[in-house]
Amino acid sequence: MPSNAEISRALETVVTLMEIRGDEHYRVLAYQRAAESVAAAGSPVSDLDDPKELPHVGETTAEVIRDLVADETPDILDELMAEIPRGLVEVTRLPGVGPRTAGRLWKELDATSVEEVAALDASDISSLKGFGKKSAEKIVASAEKYNSEERRLLIHTATALGGKLLDFVRNHPATEKAGLAGSLRRGKETIGDLDIVAASGDAKSLADDFAEAEFVTDVVAHGETKVSIVVDGPDGDVDVDLRIVAPEAYGSLLHHFTGSQAHNIVLRERAVKMDTNISEYGLAKAGEDEREYIPAETEAEIYEKLGLAYIPPELREDAGELEAAEEGELPRLVEVGDVRGDLHVHTNYSDGKGTIESMAEAAIELGYEYLVFCDHSQSLRVANGLSPERLSEKMVEVRKVDEKYGEIHLLCGSEVDILKDGSLDYEDSLLEELDFVVASIHTSFQIGEEAMTDRILRAMNNEHVRTIAHPTGRVLNRREPYEVNVSRLIKEAAATNTALELNSYPDRLDLSAPYVREAIKAGVHITIDTDAHDESALSFMKYGVTQARRAWAGKGNVVNCLPWGEFEEFLKSGK
């Protein structure tokens, strides 16, 4: 069954091919919005009775989605692919090349792929009407260095890089206020490019100095209020946009550049109905020729003027947040400060670097009330998994160290492997002695969706298993999730009172936010764990919390937000 992401990507392909063909703008836009709706949907569209339940999906796009769900090629896609070379989709990804340009390169110069564009002579392109020498050379050069491997920044890398660039902007004498916006501020698990917004009475001097800063490797655009540059990231080029407005419009700009685009569009459509236009400069009375914007210094003013509760950045995806804000039904989102403990950390008993003491002391520093040590189980040799004997020894040591610290409760658990047949890597009698059991998969990934799903369901039905760690096994930028039916996992988790983990490691963040949202709707509890293998990784908790916020989670949905007394009850009461 194709995932929402796969369905959305297929719709995006339809969009690009239609654009190249030159279809009517609003028809293309309709498919674009359908693609975004699918991507933002809180549960698999394959589970819906009718895709038309999604916003911006009508009868025509619903039929396309039905075909995609059934793994069939929709007529529109068949038709487009017969007409337009598929390779042109990739050509439109070249910087500065859009569907129009790609279409002309194909029709007038017979180039149907990035490779063929790279092989063109710049003079051939510049001989076409409307192209000059400069743009021709740019197109060929970007095709030559094009790398099809799209690597997005992981959230901790983007946070660090964005912080460094933001420091430069904040330290500039012309800057009054500045911040990070875009998908990083919305907390998306991976980030394509960085957006920085600034308030200044002297935009030009800030823009000029930013374009000439030492970290800049290329200047893509450089105007009075907007600068686009390229910097060196850990995995190659990273695009960065800086946008500057007057201080009194800072809230308007921050909102505009935080997005998402889809959120901004529905918000602005709402504003138009209220006779108001919204832009990065403020709010204006609709219909005026010369719009006079009344700037908003804070984002809150914008929502207030539209009769909406303030919508946190993590929710701005056009996924029902406007309706909830209107009804006053936005959840109070979980915060890092709500977290009382970490239920999944490793020590040097298995493959961690820290000791029981050093991890405990780091957890005390964070103000936690409890910490659960979950080292690997015996069959996971590569991670130095614990034999039953060593696990018993560890249990004794944890109890001993626990007495040493009055500030925190130390518990002994295990991250027990779910074996290929769904049985667990320790006997029940041993699991029973543990305070907390996390179960997860580290081997035999390729057994197919049916077998994988059954395997995990069986583990959930073990009375000692309290949560399933990194339930889909994805490693961002490195490994796709194994094939598994997450909706079935969620239903069984609800039925067996098993929690699901939101693993905070920046390259996992698994479960992903849309699934966590589905789980919460089904009444499943979430554990937000760091899976820390050393003391410093305990701080990854903030990334897990951010994803939980994107999933509309409040602290009531998160097991490890329980204060110690209630968590102790939770442990004792069993499943």
Next chain:
DNA sequence: GCCGTTTTCGGCCCGACTGTTTTCAGTCG
């Protein structure tokens, strides 16, 4: 192609920057 607090037809968010242009189309977010 989608959608409805004037509408089942006629609208559809808003603006910056570039290159090649004498007024704007294309791209991007």
